Amino acid sequence: MERIIGIDLGTTNSLCATVFDEGPEVIGEGENAVTPSVLSRIDSGWLVGQEAQKRRISNPENTVFSIKRLMGRDLEELGELVNELPYKIVEGDRKLLKVRIGVSEPYQDFTPQELSAEILKKVKQRAEAALGEAVEKAVITVPAYFDDAQRQATRAAATIAGLEVARIINEPTAAAIAYGLDEKQDLQKDGHVAVYDLGGGTFDISILKLSGKIFKVVATHGNTQLGGDDFDQALVEILKKRILQQHPQAHFEDPESKQILKKTAESIKIELSLSPETTYTLDFPKQGVSFTDNFKVEDFESLISPLVEQTLESCKHVLQQAKLSLAQIDEVVLVGGSTVVPGVRRKIETFFGRSPHVAIDPYKVVAIGAGIQGHLLAGGRRDFLLLDVIPLALGIETLGGTFSKIITGNTTIPVEESETFTTNVDDQTSIDVNIYQGERELIKDCRALGQFKLRGIPPMKGGFPLVEVMFRVDANGILTVSASEKRSGKKAEIEVIPFHGLTQFEIERIMEDSFENAIDDYNERQLIEFRLTAERVFQGIEHNWNVAESALTETERDKIRMQMEVVRQSIKGQDSQALKAQLDALGELTRPLADTAMGRSILTELQGESADS
Amino acid sequence: MAFDEPACHTCETTLVSRLFCFSCNALQPFPREIDFFEVLGFPVSFELKSAELEERYQQLSLELHPDFYGSAPEAEQLLSETASAILNTAYKTLHEPTLRAGYLLHLLAEKQQLDERSLPEGFLAEMFFLQEELDELLDSVNSVELSAMHDDLQNRKKDIEADYAPLFKKHEEHPEDSGILQQLQTHLNAERYLRRLLERIPVAD
Numbered sequence: 001m002e003r004i005i006g007i008d009l010g011t012t013n014s015l016c017a018t019v020f021d022e023g024p025e026v027i028g029e030g031e032n033a034v035t036p037s038v039l040s041r042i043d044s045g046w047l048v049g050q051e052a053q054k055r056r057i058s059n060p061e062n063t064v065f066s067i068k069r070l071m072g073r074d075l076e077e078l079g080e081l082v083n084e085l086p087y088k089i090v091e092g093d094r095k096l097l098k099v100r101i102g103v104s105e106p107y108q109d110f111t112p113q114e115l116s117a118e119i120l121k122k123v124k125q126r127a128e129a130a131l132g133e134a135v136e137k138a139v140i141t142v143p144a145y146f147d148d149a150q151r152q153a154t155r156a157a158a159t160i161a162g163l164e165v166a167r168i169i170n171e172p173t174a175a176a177i178a179y180g181l182d183e184k185q186d187l188q189k190d191g192h193v194a195v196y197d198l199g200g201g202t203f204d205i206s207i208l209k210l211s212g213k214i215f216k217v218v219a220t221h222g223n224t225q226l227g228g229d230d231f232d233q234a235l236v237e238i239l240k241k242r243i244l245q246q247h248p249q250a251h252f253e254d255p256e257s258k259q260i261l262k263k264t265a266e267s268i269k270i271e272l273s274l275s276p277e278t279t280y281t282l283d284f285p286k287q288g289v290s291f292t293d294n295f296k297v298e299d300f301e302s303l304i305s306p307l308v309e310q311t312l313e314s315c316k317h318v319l320q321q322a323k324l325s326l327a328q329i330d331e332v333v334l335v336g337g338s339t340v341v342p343g344v345r346r347k348i349e350t351f352f353g354r355s356p357h358v359a360i361d362p363y364k365v366v367a368i369g370a371g372i373q374g375h376l377l378a379g380g381r382r383d384f385l386l387l388d389v390i391p392l393a394l395g396i397e398t399l400g401g402t403f404s405k406i407i408t409g410n411t412t413i414p415v416e417e418s419e420t421f422t423t424n425v426d427d428q429t430s431i432d433v434n435i436y437q438g439e440r441e442l443i444k445d446c447r448a449l450g451q452f453k454l455r456g457i458p459p460m461k462g463g464f465p466l467v468e469v470m471f472r473v474d475a476n477g478i479l480t481v482s483a484s485e486k487r488s489g490k491k492a493e494i495e496v497i498p499f500h501g502l503t504q505f506e507i508e509r510i511m512e513d514s515f516e517n518a519i520d521d522y523n524e525r526q527l528i529e530f531r532l533t534a535e536r537v538f539q540g541i542e543h544n545w546n547v548a549e550s551a552l553t554e555t556e557r558d559k560i561r562m563q564m565e566v567v568r569q570s571i572k573g574q575d576s577q578a579l580k581a582q583l584d585a586l587g588e589l590t591r592p593l594a595d596t597a598m599g600r601s602i603l604t605e606l607q608g609e610s611a612d613s
Numbered sequence: 614m615a616f617d618e619p620a621c622h623t624c625e626t627t628l629v630s631r632l633f634c635f636s637c638n639a640l641q642p643f644p645r646e647i648d649f650f651e652v653l654g655f656p657v658s659f660e661l662k663s664a665e666l667e668e669r670y671q672q673l674s675l676e677l678h679p680d681f682y683g684s685a686p687e688a689e690q691l692l693s694e695t696a697s698a699i700l701n702t703a704y705k706t707l708h709e710p711t712l713r714a715g716y717l718l719h720l721l722a723e724k725q726q727l728d729e730r731s732l733p734e735g736f737l738a739e740m741f742f743l744q745e746e747l748d749e750l751l752d753s754v755n756s757v758e759l760s761a762m763h764d765d766l767q768n769r770k771k772d773i774e775a776d777y778a779p780l781f782k783k784h785e786e787h788p789e790d791s792g793i794l795q796q797l798q799t800h801l802n803a804e805r806y807l808r809r810l811l812e813r814i815p816v817a818d
Contacts, residue, residue: 166683214671230714377683385675411705414679416698474694475679 003377004166005127006174006370009154009168009226010037010613011068011201012337014119015364016138017371019380024178025369028130034363035126038065039118041101041108050120060086062101066229067119069201070097071157072149081225084233086255089352104412113502114510116367116542124163137164140376143202143364143391144170145391147437148449148602149500150477154504155478160510166377168476172197172206173388175335176215178360179462181372181384185359191330192218192322196348197366198311199336201227205315207322216387219322219410221314228269228338231304231541236293238303243282247289257284259276269557272297273341296313300342308347311466315351321410332356335365387412390473394449397434405445406471416472420486427459431467435479436608450498452481458488469491526576534583535568541590548593559591619651630654630669632696633676640692644731649703658716659781661707670704711808714777715801721784722794731799732806734781740806747810763814772805774799 005027007016014035017026026033026325031050040052040063047055056063064087074095075082082089088100090109098109120140126137140163142154151168160166172195179187187193190211197204204222208215239261243250252261271278272295281292286604319326333349334356339345349355360368375381390413395405398405421431431454438446457465466486473479497503502510541548541560548557563586570579620625621634622641628634631643645650650657653669675681677700682693690755706712743766751758777800784793 004683167680212671213675372678377680379684382681385678385680387674387678412701414694414698414703416695417702472694472698476630 001378001380002137003131003133003135004139004374005135006141006367006372006572007123007140007163008141008171008174008370009068009116009123009157009365010366011066011199011229012037013200014123015365015367016123017364017367018127018131018376019371024371024375026263026364026367027127032126033128035119035122037067037119038063039067039115040064041330043219046118057256057259059304060259061088061103061521063087063259064099064110064115066201067099067112067115069225069229070099070110071096071116072147072151072153076450077225084236087257094497094501095500096500111502111510113153113507114160115157116154117160117510120158120163123160131525133164134532137166137378138258139167139169139370139377140165141169141174141370142222143197143199143222144172144204144206144220144388145202145224146170146477147392147447148477149225149437149447149498150224150396151476151478152501155476155505159507165476166374168478169370169386170204170206170220170388170477171199171366172220172333172335173208173217174367174373175207175217175333175360175383175385175388176206176210176369176381177367177372178208178365178369179333179357180215180434182360185357187333187357188330192324193331194315194318194329194352195334195335196311196315196332196339197222197335198338199227199346200223200338201229203227203311203314205318206309207318207324213384214387216382216412217410218324219318220391221318221321222391223310223314224478226310227336228341229308231269231338231341232262234303234307234496235268235300236261236363238299239264241289241295243289246291247287250284250289252483256286258265260284267354268295269341270298271295272300281520294593295344301557304341304343308344312347312351326351326353329354334358335362337363388475388477389413390415390477392437394435394437394471394473394479395446397436397443401443401444402439403438407473409439411473413473413477414475416470418468418470418567419586421454421456421461421467421469422463423465425462428462429457429459430455431457434471435481448499449479450501452461452494452497454483454492454494455467456490456492457485458490460487527574527579530545530579530583531571533586534579535585537567537586537590538564541593544593552593558594560593561588622804623755626795628654630673632700633673635672635676638676638694642692643696643699647699649706649716651709652699652703655707657786659714659715659716659719659778663708666704666707670700670708673700710774710777710806711801714781714797715780718794718797718801722798725791725794727791727795727798729796729798730802733799736803736806740810745809747813751813759814763811766807766811766814770804770811773804776800 003018005016008014014037015026016032017024034055035049038052039057040047040055040059052288054061055334069081075091076098090098090100092098094113097113099115101108125136138158139156140152140158155165155168170215175195175197179185182188191428193208193210195206195208202224203226205222206220207218209218240252252258253465260282264280268280277294279292279294283290313460329352332352332354339362371387389410390407391409393409394407395403397523406419407415421433423431432451433454434451435449436443436446437449440446454467455466467483468486469481469483471479471481481494483494484490485492568580569587619631620627621637621639623639624634624637626634626636628641630653631647632641634641648717653666677693679690679694679697682690706716730748747762779792779817780797787793
């Protein structure tokens with residue numbers, strides 16, 4: 001049976017899991033199990049994970065984090081976030097975001113999809129190293145409230161990383177699977193479960209109905225731009241104010257200062273989860289500013305209170321959508337790193353009036369659920385079924401900028417609905433349709449997903465053609481559109497132009513580029529390796545030159561000296577293969593020397609041994 | 614609506630649902646114009662036991678869902694996806710009494726010309742009045758009166774819904790009487806108005 005791993009591609013951390021003989025578990029141990037979702041640019045490559053994390057302060061403008069918040073979004077939607085992040089963000093064609101690396105031209109621009117792909121590559125490599133086998137397929141989790149553009153972006157990232165996406169599933173649903181199928185958990189196996197998922201950058205609340213083998217999502221709500229990062233940012237604003245009171249000249253616009261503030265905020269948040277008060281020190285060596293103060297847990301809690309209230313509003317909303325009262329919720333499950341904050345946990349407990357399940361590590365539970373789903377998809381078991389929903393309605397723009405829903409929100413997927421369109425004028429052969437996603441009445445309040453152009457409609461009188469467009473949302477929550485003209489039976493051609501997303505062509509181009517880069521990277525790695533080898537060889541020759549005096553002829557020694565010069569020239573070049581060839585030639589010339597030297601050292605050792613005995 | 618006992622494409626067992634043969638576990642190719650009752654394997658009738666519907670839906674989901682066809686040939690994967698999609702739509706439609714009534718009426722009235730906009734006598738004027746009253750209540754945030762109005766509208770809606778079953782039954786007994794179908798259409802239209810008003814009232818905590 002092939003293996004399909006589960007990957008939790010998080011805002012802050014990414015990890016993967018699979019089903020072992022002993023049961024489902026995260027792949028890798030300790031630090032190797034978690035890959036911080038951070039990457040840092042060096043020369044023509046990326047450092048990913050822990051190594052990149054270390055460079056957040058030393059190299060802030062080249063170090064990228066929280067990429068998940070950029071997936072499938074545009075500049076306008078990001079709002080204040082653009083100024084808060086220490087790295088540069090620009091907008092390209094079709095509102096596609098790009099992270100800009102470099103202080104001056106030529107810049108290097110990367111889409112969030114490409115950056116996420118680097119993280120996925122790292123997770124994949126680590127999984128392969130730990131499992132000792134190739135990993136090609138994965139279930140990847142996304143926030144339940146991710147819209148079509150954000151899901152498409154996630155899938156594109158996986159494709160670029162060389163992973164086949166077996167399924168995209170929602171994070172809270174993954175968590176529900178992990179709990180629901182774990183016999184050790186005293187979770188009621190028939191009833192309504194609320195999954196509250198507050199991560200680094202996103203929030204979701206989902207209500208599932210468990211009955212028999214079926215996990216059915218009843219309703220979901222959330223905010224893809226609310227998470228622990230916002231707690232940090234609220235803290236950063238307070239820290240700035242406090243510092244300015246003592247050091248009015250201090251300024252925080254540069255990437256390094258932003259990182260120092262962000263890192264300090266993170267550690268204050270973590271400390272306050274463990275103790276009622278914490279002392280912190282902020283050093284800005286370039287400004288000669290050093291600041292030390294205390295932070296009390298009650299101040300932190302009142303600071304984040306409005307954010308937590310927002311999540312509870314979503315909880316009310318989702319209950320309304322599910323047509324359930326609070327009393328009908330049988331179980332509450334907590335997921336995501338931000339639910340370990342005691343102030344958050346208390347509020348959830350008060351709201352639902354019951355103590356939540358936290359037994360499975362909230363950092364790991366999503367990956368574990370994804371791993372179990374991967375096992376099911378690979379054919380490893382078929383004793384449960386997940387029925388998920390599309391979070392937001394899908395529809396089209398109609399007259400006057402109104403949004404006409406074709407598939408309503410919280411509909412079980414897969415689902416298909418068709419809609420019939422016609423032409424306005426005689427002999428019109430194409431129709432443009434704008435696709436939106438959202439829950440509001442007007443398209444200006446919904447997200448534009450893209451435009452499709454219906455072409456190849458047979459010329460007929462205006463209003464006569466009947467073009468049936470089929471909207472299909474697959475089990476990944478991703479939309480595809482197809483169309484046919486019913487009177488002629490002719491299949492209409494559809495070209496979908498995604499907003500905020502990559503076209504198939506662009507994905508392929510990135511993959512080709514990364515293939516070329518992969519060769520470059522390989523060349524570079526080889527160069528570094530051969531240069532080190534050359535150094536070792538030179539040292540070896542020098543070390544044994546006294547032997548050469550007696551073991552080699554004058555001509556042989558000259559040849560070696562000449563070849564060493566050739567290698568020195570090659571080291572300065574960029575061609576790893578040429579360097580290797582010259583090194584090989586040098587090795588050939590020095591073989592008699594090596595043989596003699598080795599013979600001697602063996603002899604010396606033998607003599608030494610016999611002398612001892 | 615002839616229900617001509619469909620048989621399995623492979624083993625020829627009579628099918629419960631046109632989508633799947635529980636006897637030989639084979640996905641069934643199904644016609645595009647399949648109706649939702651055939652999808653779930655129930656006779657074309659308004660009478661439907663909710664528990665039975667739920668059970669059949671789960672049974673079929675556990676057989677049809679694309680998750681179970683991950684390593685199947687592509688044609689089968691596609692069929693499972695299409696079958697699951699129509700199953701989900703069919704379940705959703707038949708599960709909600711109002712949607713079921715609307716769908717069934719659409720099936721039954723196929724060849725008849727119904728007045729699709731008909732409303733009960735004086736209903737529209739009453740709705741205008743209620744609409745204005747609701748606007749005022751929403752402006753004044755009067756939660757007590759709002760919730761009273763909510764209950765009133767809810768009760769009217771329930772009264773209408775209670776009529777569906779007997780009207781459909783009457784139609785089964787007198788299929789030639791098109792007046793019954795027109796009456797159902799009027800009920801459905803009225804309920805839609807009530808639902809729209811109800812949607813505007815925020816639910817109290």
